[in-house]
Amino acid sequence: MKPIYNTDIAAAFDEIADFLEIEGGNPFRIRAYRNAARTIRGLGPELKNMVAQNNDLTRIPGIGKELAAKIIEILETGSARALTKLQHRHPKTIRDILKLPGLGPKRVRALYQDLKITTLEELIAAARKARIRMLPGFGDAMERQILEAAEKMAVSKTRFKIGDIQSCVGRLKNYLEAVPGVGQVVVAGSYRRAKETVGDLDILCSAPQDSAVMDQFAGYQEVDRILSKGATRSSVVLHSGLQVDLRRVEPESFGAALQYFTGSQAHNIAIRRIGSQKGLKINEYGVFNLDECVAGKTEASIYRAVDLPCIPPELRENRGEIEAAHEGRLPKLVELSDIKGDLHIHTDYTDGRDSLEEMILAAKKRGLKYIAITEHSDRLKIAKGLDPPKLRKQMEEIDRFNAEFKGITVLKGIEVEILPDGQLDLPDEVLGKLDLVVGTIHNQFGLSKEKQTERILRGMDHPHFTFLAHPTGRLINEREPYKVDLMRVIRKARERGCFLELNANIRRLDLDDIYCRIAKEEGVLVAINSDAHRVEALAHMGFGIGQARRGWLEKADVLNTRPLAELLRLIKQTM
DNA sequence: GCCGTTTTCGGCCCGACTGTTTTCAGTCG
Secondary structure (H helix, E strand, O other): OOOOOHHHHHHHHHHHHHHHHHHOOOHHHHHHHHHHHHHHHOOOOOHHHHHHOOOOHHHOOOOOHHHHHHHHHHHHHOOOHHHHHHHHHOOOOHHHHHOOOOOOHHHHHHHHHHHOOOOHHHHHHHHHOOOHHHOOOOOHHHHHHHHHHHHHOOOOOOOEEHHHHHHHHHHHHHHHHOOOOOOOEEEOHHHHOOOOEEOEEEEEEEOOOOOOHHHHHHOOOOEEEEEEEOOOEEEEEEOOOOEEEEEEEOHHHHHHHHHHHHOOHHHHHHHHHHHHHOOOEEEOOEEEEOOEEEEOOOHHHHHHHOOOOOOOHHHOOOOOHHHHHHOOOOOOEOOHHHOOEEEEEOOOOOOOOOOHHHHHHHHHHOOOOEEEEEEEEOOOHHHOOEOHHHHHHHHHHHHHHHHHOOOOEEEEEEEEEEOOOOOEOOOHHHHOOOOEEEEEOOOOOOOOHHHHHHHHHHHHOOOOOOEEOOOOOOEOOOEOOOOOOHHHHHHHHHHHOOEEEEEOOOOOOEOOHHHHHHHHHHOOOEEEEOOEOOHHHHHHHHHHHHHHHHOOOEHHHEHHHOOHHHHHHHHHHHO
């Protein structure tokens, strides 16, 4: 049987929830499945390993006796009887219809039971024959909307990489801030939580009721179409395909609204539950004791009302941050200003665009105290990887820069290929002359998990190995991570005293937040690097910091927050 | 189906917008 991962189990629970919804099942039971699916997706360790080690699954929040039994059933048999039964009762394709905007369980059930519609094709056909408008609760407008949405379904909605929408967000924010009467404008939602991708943009502004901000928003030049428009809430889709929701609130509610619209949903539900235990009602307008508003102007006031310190947005995923806040052990998260250097940089010696001098000057301008030049190695021909003579030439040039430039130190490094047999792609005597050796994988992604893991572990055993670059090789929305047992990699790093990278490139963000947190718990330092191939890309560091903060990393957990002397000492210990 | 420092039963976050209604259900975030 194929190995079953957390994503498979989460998908099974979501499928159960979908079918139960269509059947009109108990909404709280459905929510329990959805909560569990979300929790399992965000879980670091694989459930199959936890079960193998006899861990008590009911200790995971949202997993009780029943769901724990179903998890084990899925791991052992590949499915759950409860799911199989549902699959026998309903065609699988009905779930596609549930995904259409505007169609929830009630309407899907009506379509299914009254018109026997079970596929998108049948839905489109029925809409064209004007049969849908006949159903109670449906009408002309709804039928039109359904037809449009169903036809567009083929164009699947992918999430946007956070780095890709930066400039778009800046333009829109400036535009809204210029509307008369508008005070603060804050982009909330998953963007504020620094998630690697955002599905849509949630913008919050403070403005009086008679403000023109909603009209101005709907008239913004990048708007493609308007989904809804009201006095306090509007939604549009930009030409880029990005959906933007704007919320307007009065200044005295701004903190409450910001807390609410930053999410995550799971975090907010947990906070509201604590509120209700204290007899408080929490909504986007404030915290209410009966009808009296007791908090709302600032975010901190909301948390104070439930006896908690303000929790940084990046932690708000209901992954233990509320318990940590309650017990006074919230981490003091790493900040961009803590970063002293960048240990993964390319130049035009290989596949970078800018020269060594340009990269050094740009790094110095950003206030970095040190950088490491880490070109590709010989075997990576596609990136003009350096052979020993070319590397020596670059090392000499770096020596000249170090003699000339004050205020920044340039370290000599290499991003060396870990070959399929675990050997490094340059002779030991060459590697031994460098300040640091960054191991990496750029080919043979298809190896089995066992072989890929062995390959990497063997590479890490090399005496000159400093850290593993982009440890999973994933490209967000583009390429799955290669199969590798990261827990073994993390433990090897601890055992060897070497490090792992959080590659801050917006396509990578690798390690991700979950494994950053595991690395921290295992006592392995993380190096946050830009992997810049041109001067502007040095700014990607900020996205790496966002991801690191989501992974609970503090200054002390990050290798390149160290002053140069300490950094060199730590690196030397690996060699 | 989960959960409990009042509870092992009876709760389970909460409000805006839309479209179809004639006071509200469904959907969404």
